Amino acid sequence: MESAGTFHPSEHQHIRYNPLRDEWVLVSAHRMKRPWQGQLEKPPEEDIPRYDPSNPLCPGARRANGEVNPAYESTFLFDNDFPALQPDAVEPGPSQHPLFRAKSARGVCKVMCFHPWSDVTLPLMSLAEIRAIVDKWAEVMVDLGNIYQWVQIFENKGAMMGCSNPHPHCQIWASNFLPNEAKAEDGTQRQHCLQHGTSMLVEYGQQEAARRERLVVENENWLVVVPYWAVWPFQTLLLPRRHVLRLQDLTDQERDTLASIMKRLLTKYDNLFEISFPYSMGWHGAPTGPHLREEDCSHWQLHAHYYPPLLRSATVRKFLVGYEMLAQAQRDLTPEQAAERLRNLPEEHYTLKQARSAQ
Template sequence: MAGAGSEPFQASEHQHIRYNPLQDEWVLVSAHRMRRPWQGQLEPPVPENIPRHDPSNPLCPGATRANGEVNPLYESTFLFDNDFPALQPDAPSPGPSDHPLFRAEPARGVCKVLCFHPWSDITLPLMSVPEIRTVIDTWAKVAGDLGAEYPWVQIFENKGAMMGCSNPHPHCQVWASSFLPDVPRREDRNQREYLSRHGEPLLLAYGRQEAQRKERLVLANEDWLVLVPYWAVWPFQTLLLPRRHVLRLQDLQPGERDSLAAIMKQLLTKYDNLFETSFPYSMGWHGAPTGSLGEAEAGHWQLHAHYYPPLLRSATVRKFMVGYEMLAQAQRDLTPEQAAERLRQLPEDHFRQRQEKA
């Protein structure tokens, strides 16, 4: 086995692995690989000629959806049952297994779609802060309503065709399930263990540390922090955290919802400005379990949102999770500190609005 090198360690130059205490996983950081030439796949440019209203688009006001229902002429948010749900409330049970290697359990739930805005040619960073606040209020209400029955309510947005989104209209999905999925199950276990060992919630302690260190901090206001996690996997991944101890979206106070809308607009504008494109990502909210699980002690939880954007070098070069990532563990090239610095330096006025003024 080769011995350690004699030169001093630099995170931006030397490979190393970093621990993710939220998921109990490691990520390989290899920042020197950013110098390699790119000869891989280039993504097509994002179309900019999206019509504001398309009667054939099933998410538009007044449009007819696949099940024959006609959308109302909504002027704000619009929540409805997914016409092709992955989870249904009345699915039969698979029954007992005849062997421990062939286990199946019941899976029931509800899937909804939430349109953010009546216009198809707009995205969250181009919406006003009050409009984003309305989205947040709707998130909180649906999380509370479905959480009264189901132990897990997953709010998530897939933005852009690169992330598998088939419809450009601004929207997200809400899946409520009768079971606790794998990722929140690991977060639940690791946050519980951290509280037991250290006497405070993991993400509350982590947010305080990042606010003090500042090297991975992207944005901050009186109630919220946006940072590139120390253990980030995706190139410009961010974590959105409340400063105080909050369990769930529905627990946010009115002022915290206002400041959340403001910091979301700032973050998503920076994302779009990074490569001057409508920045693709998958994002989602994680809070304490609800339903019957919500009756248990949940003080180890801290509400947070994950943003996972795939773009690496430009609007057309993305990060792929293949090979080593699929067979061994996650790996990234750009360090989290480098990513945070690039995001911090970006303007907070949207590039499209600057272009319109020019």
């Protein structure tokens, strides 16, 4: 028997559909009222030295393989000293049973430093410095995309997200196969395009821009939303307004405005709890490779996912365990609540405000 009353998403549990992954998420916003007696994280380290010769990502530092970094002044790209993928791989051979299948995995893993200083992060960089990062991303996408089927750019920021080196950088892994996340998004976007004749995420972006309840920040070429189906508390989705397949397809203006909107979003993240906000982020665009037929990619839309773990404060995070691992994803505040909190935050970085107040 259904209960009477008016549905309020911030008060009543419900499930939401994620069309990009063909999955559902349980939204239980009333759980934010429960007392927290679980694990408390250490706030991120703030006093990071600008240069540390023992940090293998710093200019002039010696890395684990004995190589010495150049005295770079902008971005710096190098092969990962401990790669998960390598260009050569031994074939496992035919399977003796369909339940025990394996294939060779080939690829390369690279590290890209954003800046020579260890004590800066993306929101504290200049627009020109961020634009240089965007250009390098696009360049690497072209170079590796000529060889490999998938090129994954991702950044793990903060020790909470497994970042072992306090220095602004990302990783780029290219593979001769489509990873699970890419394969899932390829399938759902293709199916939506076949059924509706439009790119799923182009249509979704247009809907969010019109509805505005989950909009965080926008400019003439980009918008950032907390997606309707978000799992992580302050998860966001960065979308171009026009149909774009890959980073290298962006115009000069779109690259400039991408640098701007990234800085604005990440400043809001840091301002939320007045810490250097941890997250994992990554770019998803159309597959690549030498044998790709471009007409097979029109269903794709370039986008970036941001997955920050913090829930209530700088020390309380969201854990994806138990029900999330064994049943389905669950979140503790609505995407609309998260978007409103982020949207209403100032776009001046809290450290700059503190420095000005101290003068």
